Structures are given as C-alpha cells and as structure tokens.
Amino acid sequence: MICNEKHEFIHCYVGLPGSVHDNRVFRYSGVQQKCNDEYFLENTHILDDKAYTLQKHLMTPFIDNGHLTVEETHYNYVHSSTRMTIERAKGLLKLRWRYFKDKLPMRRTDLIPHYIIAACILHNICLKRQDYFENVDEILLPDEVGDVGPLDATNESKAAGATKRENLVTILNRDVEP
Template identity: 90%
Template structure:
C-alpha cells in the first residue's frame, strides 16, 4: 500500500497541478473571451461514484439519492484538465463539507488567486472572495442578477463536461465500481484522474468535448471554513461583477 500511495502521489503531483500565476491569467483570459465571466481560473464541482455497500459503516455511504457512493471533488481549467482532486469521503457528506476538508479552502487566498481571481461553484458552496456562486433565484432577481447567473452557469458547465468526459472513459464511475475496499477505492479513482489529464495532454480524447455532458446532481488536512471577512468580500465582489 505504501508503494502504491507513493507512486500515485508522485504522478498526481506531476500531472495534477495548481496553475502558476501566468497560467491562471491565461485561463482567466480564455474563459472571459469564451463566456464573458471575468477572473475565472477554475471551476469546482462534486460528483458521486456508485459503489457496492461497504462492510463497515455502510449507512454513511448512502447519498441523498439513496445509493452507496464515494464523494469526489474536482477542479478543472478551460481545457477540462483537473487542477485539483479530492476523493474518499462517504456519499452522505455534503459538497460544501467536502470542500472544507479538501484543502482548497486553505488555498483561497491571494497567493493562489492572483489579481483577484476566483473559482466558480454552484449554490452548494459558500460564496467568498475567491469562490463565486450564483444568486439564489427567489423569483425577484434583477435583470443584472439573472444575466450574472446565465454567464456563471455557461462558464461553470466546463467542469460538468470534464466530469462527463471522465465517466465516459471509466464507465464504472457512472454505473457501479466493483470494489468493496473503501481504503483502496480512492487510489483507483485518483489513478483515473491522472490518466484523464495525460489523455488530454496527448490529445487522445474526443475532439467534441463540448458535446460531452453527464450531469450529476488525497490531501491530509483538516476541515476549514471561509472566514466572515472573505464571505463579506465575496458578496461585495459578486455584486460588482
């Protein structure tokens, strides 16, 4: 197990990397030109990998849709390449809690988000300075807020296509992973993440990535929530956008 973990860690750190300031700006420029949303260096989303009922704590792995699963969280860039991956929490865990455990919250500062850039996430996540979420549609959105949500959604679909592409190539991720060892499943999935990025870099994937969409309603760190200051900054930033 230690040899497997070491090899996966080595390849993960080589093929799944956070963007440099130069690459972050390049991504932001491309996404703004493509969709109109400024300052985006990546999109974040969670998804479930169906699994057989584990022998231990199987109730914890039942998600809101009623089947056993492992929680995944991925961030991708404009090329559908994963720039951060976190896997292993039981299916019953909420997306926002996965975010807090994943280590991404620790990166939500100006060092990792130069020039006031940010991620895009859906309403499951906490709005903050470096994570923009949509306005909740209460039936009274302004024209500007409605337009913001439309551009936000159009841009964020990139991560859903990336997840769809992953599940298209690893069908077990869409159906049911035939493994019961919950300690081994994250390593198997992480290997698929790495191969996903290698495939994109080698241009071995399908050309029409925009047509691929399969919607779906390991860092050793503790949970971390956004500060009130960051949440307030995120509110002001979203209004300005």
C-alpha cells in the same frame, strides 16, 4: 473536483464518502485553506453552485427568491454556463472509464480513492496528448494539506466575495442591451 477551461482536473479530493454534502467536502479538501490571495493571484476565483459560501475567491450564483434583477439573472446565466465545464470534465472521465457510470467492481473499498485519482491523472494525460473522443466536444496538484480539520470562510472573505460578485455583475452587463 476542480478543473480548468481545458477540462483538466487541477484538484481532486477523495477523502470522504459520496454521501457527504459538497460544502463539507470542500471545507475538508484543503481548497478552503488555499482560498486566499497567495494562491489566487490577480482577480481569479473558483465558480461553484449555491451550496457553497460566497467568498472573495469562490463565486456563487445569486439565490433566486423571485426578486433578482435582470443583471443578477444574467450573471447567474453566465456563471452557470461557465460552471458546466466541470460537469463536462466529469462526463469525459465517465466516458473514458465506464465503470464510473454505475459502480466500481472492486472488493477492496480502501483502494477506490486511489483508483479515482489514477483515472483523473490518466484523463489529464489523454487530454495533454490530444486523445479526444470524436463525438465529444497540468497533471494533478498534490494534496499537500494533509490531515487538517474543516475551515470555514471568514466574514472578511464573504464580504469581499459579495463585492467581487457585484463587480462581475456590472462587468457582465456592460454590453447587454435592456
């Protein structure tokens, strides 16, 4: 799932079971195929966790091996704080449709992906109509990718991602006092 700052889902992929590793799902979802300058204009990118491969349009945190600089630690903090938007979006989805909190009472497992996508669309409609929960803080893009195999990040994109992340570290730490 990918969401925007308003907690609206802008991409959902339900083509693999939940036990598959996140990075593998990403490679099959069609998003990797769109991680290029055509779809990510200006200096835009997706934030994701350390399970993913750093690349030009996919920013990951620095891996903390005990040797991070203060600036890298600050970057990781801001990255994590911002990335929590998707966790809040999923939490709102589970609040609206309580069946997602445990298990779906469905006998036809082939319909579960359709149920999930429908709930995500309804979630977005609720947000657009300002149907919010009192105690809680674009309609889905079609999956045009079809049946494609996995796509790994190119070395060029990985190098551009490293450069971009270093630039973000610099920008985020300009106003931070030592």
